[in-house]
Amino acid sequence: MSEVKKFMFVNRKAPYGTIYALESLEVVLITAAFDQDVSLMFLDDGVYQLKKGQQTKGIETKNFSPAYRALEDYDVEKLYVEKESMQARGLTEEDLLVSVTVLSRAEMGALMDEQDVVLSY
């Protein structure tokens, strides 16, 4: 399949409370395997997906956060975090387990407009 489209994944949900974050990540990996142009946007509670130090033993659930670090191996390097969402949650870039580009709401909106396919979870 030679056609390349710009896929954006908009993550607005926190991990563990619901399965969306985990299953969304599965779509991201497959999309990258199809050699598409993939970017990930973390907005609102979605920012919590990237928090360092997740310890899931006590809830008997798999800690899937290391997978965000593996995205690089799939050539998924465009990770965007929305600034106000991060600040509103008392977080800074230091708290995140991968390196990201921090953007304002307006910059995020402009980026959305450039996409061919937007999948939101």
Place this chain on the structure above:
Amino acid sequence: MKFGIVVNEGPYQHQASDSAYLFTKAAIENGHEVWRVFFYHDGVNNASRLTEPPQDDRHIVNRWSKLAEEHKVDLVVCVAAALRRGIKEENLAQGFRISGLGQLVEAGIKCDRLVTFGD
């Protein structure tokens, strides 16, 4: 125009599946093609042959099956999400097929528009 539809919630619990169905029907009635409907997350429960709503309620599963039969809509259930939730070939309703997530990505690539319904 070629549409792809994504359904992320199960039937009856959330309106998503109803909205997706009514959108799909309207798209077809207005001369568009719905190339594929992809069921993900709890959306895979839309494919359970064991669904038995009360007589006076709409039959969401059969409604999808009928659409597949009459308009050749490709109803694809994500295998990983389905196995997690106990949806297998043996309880799969007519017109649905189980396949990989690649089918969702393919819909994104091949369709002119991808419309998602969920929570």
Place this chain on the structure above:
Amino acid sequence: MLHIVNKSPLTSNTLDSCLSTATGGDILLIEDGVYAVTRGNAVEAKLRAAMGQFRVHVLMPDLEARGLGDRLVEGVLPVDYAGFVELAASNKTCQSWL
């Protein structure tokens, strides 16, 4: 771009997030999102302000189902499912704010 919002603005920040992020274009309120376009609700002023920047549409079958078909804020554009399809077709992309 078409932005679809399906959450009540009184219980969720989804509409807020959409309005402060999206650059313009079409917004369609469906399912529980339709409560945003009813007269007298707490976010009516915010919605009216947004109407300067966006074309705001509502899926009428969802509004009518909720008993609020006669409370539509003036200037909001009512559509049926065929209108929803038309909006999706006329915009290059569509995002469901889930």
